Each structure stands twice: as C-alpha cells, then as structure tokens.
Amino acid sequence: TCPQSLRNSKDEDFQKAFLPNIRVFMHKDNFNIKDWNRLSHFNNPFGFMDMKYDDVLDAVKLIPKPTEPLLLPKPGGDGCVRCAVVGTGGILNGSKMGAEIDAHDYVFRMNAAVIKGFEEDVGNRTSVYVHTAHSITASLAFYQKYGYREAPHDEVLRLKQQQIFLYVSHIILKTHLSFFILTRFYVLHQDFMRYVRNRYLRSNSLNQKYWAIVRPTNGAFALFLALHACDTVKAYGFMTEDHSKYSNYYFQKFEKTHVIFFANHDYIMEKNLWKSFHDRKILKLYQRTETEG
Numbered sequence: 001t002c003p004q005s006l007r008n009s010k011d012e013d014f015q016k017a018f019l020p021n022i023r024v025f026m027h028k029d030n031f032n033i034k035d036w037n038r039l040s041h042f043n044n045p046f047g048f049m050d051m052k053y054d055d056v057l058d059a060v061k062l063i064p065k066p067t068e069p070l071l072l073p074k075p076g077g078d079g080c081v082r083c084a085v086v087g088t089g090g091i092l093n094g095s096k097m098g099a100e101i102d103a104h105d106y107v108f109r110m111n112a113a114v115i116k117g118f119e120e121d122v123g124n125r126t127s128v129y130v131h132t133a134h135s136i137t138a139s140l141a142f143y144q145k146y147g148y149r150e151a152p153h154d155e156v157l158r159l160k161q162q163q164i165f166l167y168v169s170h171i172i173l174k175t176h177l178s179f180f181i182l183t184r185f186y187v188l189h190q191d192f193m194r195y196v197r198n199r200y201l202r203s204n205s206l207n208q209k210y211w212a213i214v215r216p217t218n219g220a221f222a223l224f225l226a227l228h229a230c231d232t233v234k235a236y237g238f239m240t241e242d243h244s245k246y247s248n249y250y251f252q253k254f255e256k257t258h259v260i261f262f263a264n265h266d267y268i269m270e271k272n273l274w275k276s277f278h279d280r281k282i283l284k285l286y287q288r289t290e291t292e293g
C-alpha cells in the first residue's frame with residue numbers, strides 16, 4: 001500500500017538479497033524438535049550449539065506469539081510505516097536531530113540509549129528497543145555515569161514481563177537478541193540472524209581463528225529489523241566515513257573518545273554497507289557533512 005516502500009526498490013542486488021518473508025521471530029509456536037535438530041548446528045547467537053534442548057524449550061515456551069505485522073501504519077496517514085533507527089554514535093552530539101527523529105511513526109533504539117539530557121539531539125520517543133541479555137545489564141554498569149538509568153520505554157513495563165524477558169534472554173538464550181516494543185517482548189529468530197550475516201555482512205573475520213565470536217552489531221540487527229518492519233527507514237547515529245571527528249557515543253559530550261573496534265564486530269564493513277544502502281536509496285543515512293544542501 002506504500003509506493004515509496006523499500007520493498008519496491010529497483011536495486012537488483014537488494015532485491016536478490018532481501019527476503020520479505022523471512023522468519024523474523026522465535027516464539028512458542030514455531031519451535032519443535034525439527035527446528036532444534038537444524039538450529040543446534042549453529043553457534044550462538046545463530047543457533048543453539050552447546051545448549052540443551054529442554055532448557056531452550058523451557059525458555060522458548062515463555063515467548064508469546066507476536067502479532068503481525070509488527071508495526072501498523074498510523075491511522076489517517078498514507079499507509080506508509082516510517083521509522084527512525086537511532087544508534088548511539090557520537091555524530092548525534094550537537095546534531096539537533098531530536099525533533100526530526102521523533103516525527104517518525106516509530107523510533108527504534110538500542111543498547112545504552114541515553115535520552116535524558118540529550119533530547120534535542122536524539123529525541124525522546126522510543127517505540128522499539130533492541131538489546132541482548134548482555135547489553136541490557138552491562139549498559140547500566142558502563143553508562144550510568146552518562147545518565148543511563150534503565151532501558152528506554154514509552155510505557156511502564158510490568159514487572160512480570162520484565163522478569164520473563166530477563167529469564168528468557170539472560171538465563172537460557174544467553175546472548176540471543178531480543179527486543180521489546182512498548183510492553184510486548186520478542187526474540188529475533190536465529191534464521192533471521194544468519195540471514196543478516198550471510199547475505200549482507202559476511203565478514204572476512206569469519207575465516208579467522210576467532211570466527212565463533214564474530215557477529216553483526218546490535219545496531220545492525222536493529223536496522224535490518226526495521227528494514228523488514230517498515231516502509232522507509234532513516235538511520236541516525238550509525239557509523240559514517242568521518243566517524244573519527246566524533247566521539248564513540250553521543251552521550252560522551254565532554255570527552256572526545258574514539259570508536260573502539262572490538263574483534264567480534266566488523267565495523268568497517270557495516271559502515272560501508274550503510275553508505276551503500278544510502279547511495280542505493282534503500283535507506284537514508286544521517287551523515288553530517290555530506291548531506292547539506
């Protein structure tokens with residue numbers, strides 16, 4: 001229903017890679033012994049290698065079946081679902097993009113999404129928050145000094161749900177990616193994660209000795225989730241060519257830091273992919289220097 005939808009992109013490479021009907025979510029009704037037999041061959045978070053079937057089953061049973069489509073067009077609009085995906089990149093410091101970000105139908109955030117005190121630059125709405133068991137607990141320890149208090153949410157999460165997602169994502173699924181939309185809770189399917197890695201972000205590091213820890217960033221998964229749930233996507237706070245001009249994170253306002261290149265992610269490959277998506281009009285990438293005028 002949305003003519004500008006990225007699904008109608010004329011880009012041949014994108015059309016070849018993009019699978020609009022890929023399974024995005026793991027939930028209680030789409031996991032059985034057959035799925036287990038298949039998924040137990042892939043390493044975490046792309047499958048359940050080294051885990052026990054009963055443990056995984058106990059956790060997956062707690063994940064509600066998602067209502068789909070995930071995001072509906074806003075009533076009275078033109079049928080398009082417009083999303084902003086807000087990374088934590090230092091490029092957002094001083095950007096004054098807050099109002100523009102908030103004007104989207106849905107706002108995605110991830111990891112240590114500090115909002116309080118940074119509204120002018122990053123906005124104040126959160127529709128979808130993407131995290132891992134690690135990021136939801138570690139963010140508090142690492143980023144409290146920048147004002148991070150808790151995972152952002154528009155509505156108050158009921159404790160029971162919070163306990164369930166901590167249990168599911170932390171105790172059993174370890175670093176599997178989960179996220180929540182308002183008070184709903186979802187877990188990304190392992191098939192979706194392998195799809196993102198294999199079709200778009202197949203890093204050369206996967207051929208190195210430490211291949212087993214190599215995976216796309218949470219930001220990359222959040223962006224691909226948006227590409228599958230929205231018609232148009234604008235990415236803010238993702239890495240750009242001129243990233244060395246900015247701090248690692250936007251909330252590092254008073255100290256100039258540098259991007260830390262952890263060995264488990266291929267930041268350069270991701271940066272180049274966002275730029276290429278931007279140039280091919282699949283999404284819009286917020287780039288401070290280039291887009292003026």
Ligand SMILES: *[C@@H]1O[C@H](CO)[C@@H](O)[C@H](O)[C@H]1NC(C)=O
Binds near residue numbers: 246254255256257
């Ligand atoms: C963040 O932005 C402010 C306002 O533009 C600027 O004064 C400050 O130097 C920036 N901080 C860093 C670390 O770049």
Ligand SMILES: *[C@@H]1O[C@H](CO)[C@@H](O)[C@H](O)[C@H]1NC(C)=O
Binds near residue numbers: 098099102119123124
């Ligand atoms: C944040 O929220 C309030 C309303 O709750 C709004 O008036 C304000 O303009 C919002 N946006 C920004 C960028 O601060």
